[in-house]
Amino acid sequence: MTDFLLKQIKKRGRVIRYLVSGGTATAANLIFLYVLTDGLGLWYLFSAILAFIGSFLISFFLQKLWTFQDKDKEQTKRQLILSLLLALLNLAGNTFLMYLLVDFLGIWYMLAQAIVSALIAFWNYNVFRIFIFKPVKAVNE
Secondary structure (H helix, E strand, C coil): CHHHHHHHHHHCHHHHHHHHHHHHHHHHHHHHHHHHHHHCCCCHHHHHHHHHHHHHHHHHHHHHHHHCCCCCHHHHHHHHHHHHHHHHHHHHHHHHHHHHHHHHCCCCHHHHHHHHHHHHHHHHHHHHHHHHCCCCCCCCC
16 A cells, blocks of 8 residues: 555656645745735735745746756746746636636635636646746757
């Protein structure tokens, strides 16, 4: 049984790292928001913007360096821009899907957010894996 579990963890290691990275970025977002708003007394919307930026950077570098183990420094700028565009697309998609699920389908907003978050996480993992952190083949190969 233990061997089976270890094989499954090894086989799905990248997915597990992805979930841990996302959870870490989410926790950082909430911590930044709280510290900036209640700790430093900043306006909550300004705090939310700063928290988004901080958690985005944490998420990006965890995904790049740990989840997808991409050490290519030359691609970092391109990947950062693509990741930011993806994050902004996700923000718009999250807003639209929340509106659809809550106002049109009558789903409780917390359940709707859980559903939307799961969909976005699945979408992001595949976009990261296929497009953003896809290894670039060497010219001589």
